[in-house]
Amino acid sequence: MRHFADPPYLHARIYALKSRLYSQSHYAGMIREPETIPGNDAGSSNPAEIRETLFRHEIAPVLAIAWAHEEYTPLFIAYLRQYETNNAKLLLAKAAGHQTINPWYDIGAFALLSKELLKKELSWQDVRSLLAEAYQDEKINKLTGYRRLTLYLDFCTADSLCRCADLLSAGAADQYREMMLKRLAILVVIWSNRLKTYYRFSDEKIERFLKESLSFDYKGLENRARLEKENLNRRLETMRAATGQEPSVSDIEQNLEQHYYNWISSAFHRDFHAIYSVVAYLWLLYFQIRNLFKIIEGKRFGMPAATILNQMICGT
Numbered sequence: 001m002r003h004f005a006d007p008p009y010l011h012a013r014i015y016a017l018k019s020r021l022y023s024q025s026h027y028a029g030m031i032r033e034p035e036t037i038p039g040n041d042a043g044s045s046n047p048a049e050i051r052e053t054l055f056r057h058e059i060a061p062v063l064a065i066a067w068a069h070e071e072y073t074p075l076f077i078a079y080l081r082q083y084e085t086n087n088a089k090l091l092l093a094k095a096a097g098h099q100t101i102n103p104w105y106d107i108g109a110f111a112l113l114s115k116e117l118l119k120k121e122l123s124w125q126d127v128r129s130l131l132a133e134a135y136q137d138e139k140i141n142k143l144t145g146y147r148r149l150t151l152y153l154d155f156c157t158a159d160s161l162c163r164c165a166d167l168l169s170a171g172a173a174d175q176y177r178e179m180m181l182k183r184l185a186i187l188v189v190i191w192s193n194r195l196k197t198y199y200r201f202s203d204e205k206i207e208r209f210l211k212e213s214l215s216f217d218y219k220g221l222e223n224r225a226r227l228e229k230e231n232l233n234r235r236l237e238t239m240r241a242a243t244g245q246e247p248s249v250s251d252i253e254q255n256l257e258q259h260y261y262n263w264i265s266s267a268f269h270r271d272f273h274a275i276y277s278v279v280a281y282l283w284l285l286y287f288q289i290r291n292l293f294k295i296i297e298g299k300r301f302g303m304p305a306a307t308i309l310n311q312m313i314c315g316t
Contacts, residue, residue: 002067002070002073003067003068003069003070003073004067004068005065005068005069006069007069007071007072007273008272008273009068010065010068010069010072010278011272011273011277011278013065013068014065014277014278014281015272015277017061017281017285018268018277018280018281018284021284021285021288022288022291022314023314023315023316024309024312024314024315024316025316027291027295027309027312027314028305028309030292030295031295031298031299031305031308031309032305034295034296034299037054037292037295037296038057039053039054039056039057039058040053040054040292040296041053041054047101047296047297047300048101048102048103048104049103050296051103051293051296052103052104052105052106054289054292054293054296055083055103055105055106055289056106058285058288058289058292059080059083059105059106059107059285059289062076062079062080062282062285063080063107063108063109063110066080066110071167071168071169071172072275072278074164074167075164075168075176075275075278075279075282076110076282077110078157078160078161078163078164079161079282079286080107080110081107081110081112081157081160082157082160082161082286083105083107084105084107084110084111084112084113085153085154085156085157086102086103086105087104087105087111087113087115088113088127088131088134088153089102089150089153090102090104090118091113091117091118091122091127091130091131092124092127092128092131092146092149092150094118094122095122095123095124095126095127096124096146104118112134112135113130113134117130124146128140128141128143128149129141131149131153135156137156139152140152147199151191151213152213154187154191155213155214158184158187158214159214161180161183161184162177162180162184164176164180165177165180168275171274172274172275175274175275175276175279176275176279179264179267179276179279179280180279181221181224182224182228182260182263182264183260183264183283184221184224184225185221185224185225185227185228186225186228186256186257186259186260188210188221188222188225188228189225189228189229189232189256190252190253190256191210192206192210192225192229193249193252193253194249195209197249198249207222228256231259232252232255232256232259235255235259236252236255239251239255254311254313257287257313258313260283261283261284261287261313261314261315262315264279264280264283264284265280265284265315267279267280268280268281268284287313287314288314290313291311291312291313291314294308294311294312295308298311
């Protein structure tokens with residue numbers, strides 16, 4: 001059933017769902033006893049299947065309300081399809097001959113890609129053409145190189161999330177842009193750091209690469225990203241003083257993501273009647289799914305409980 005709710009009803013549902021999200025103490029208990037994780041398929045030995053089952057359990061509440069209110073539906077679809085970006089990367093990895101045990105994210109009727117595609121012997125060019133059609137973006141067909149295309153898919157996802165603002169009413173659009181600008185600025189810092197560390201891009205090449213790849217207003221985003229980087233550097237100085245070590249790429253991303261988690265958590269309760277709670281809940285659930293996957297993987301590799309818990313992006 002579609003468009004059965006007005007905003008107050010949907011916001012009330014979101015508030016109820018948010019109250020069921022996990023805290024650090026919940027995660028600590030799940031690390032001790034993984035079988036208590038709701039949706040965890042303890043009977044399976046296939047790492048990808050375990051995460052697929054867990055994802056279906058976690059995403060089910062979003063699928064149930066994605067069509068509830070017409071104005072918000074594009075936002076829910078864009079949020080869900082960021083998971084499908086991982087499915088696209090999985091198809092590319094298989095076609096390129098890379099071994100992977102990543103899961104297939106089932107987003108139900110909102111999917112553009114079918115899991116049945118994994119059973120086909122598709123070439124890299126086949127997958128590229130398929131993605132160009134699915135994303136309705138001919139630029140994909142012009143990209144060469146596995147790395148460049150996987151990065152571009154991330155930019156497509158970010159662009160899709162940004163375009164949702166154009167379909168919202170004026171007040172909701174402004175609120176949504178504020179929340180997404182913060183998120184995208186943090187992603188730009190993460191992407192820039194990866195390009196510099198892993199691929200040895202110069203600052204000039206990074207800036208040119210991002211400007212060419214991001215279709216939304218890069219200038220405003222660039223200014224916000226600069227502020228996020230300055231704030232990050234101050235936090236990293238504190239980290240260096242405390243540990244006596246240079247933060248790794250994973251340390252930097254953990255710090256940035258925890259910072260965004262704290263910010264988005266505080267935005268949830270700004271105004272019951274505004275879009276803040278909807279957007280905040282979706283991102284909080286995004287981090288929860290990541291956390292549960294980290295627990296499953298951490299236990300599979302025999303990591304100490306304290307190490308796994310330190311990787312959580314969460315509140316106390």
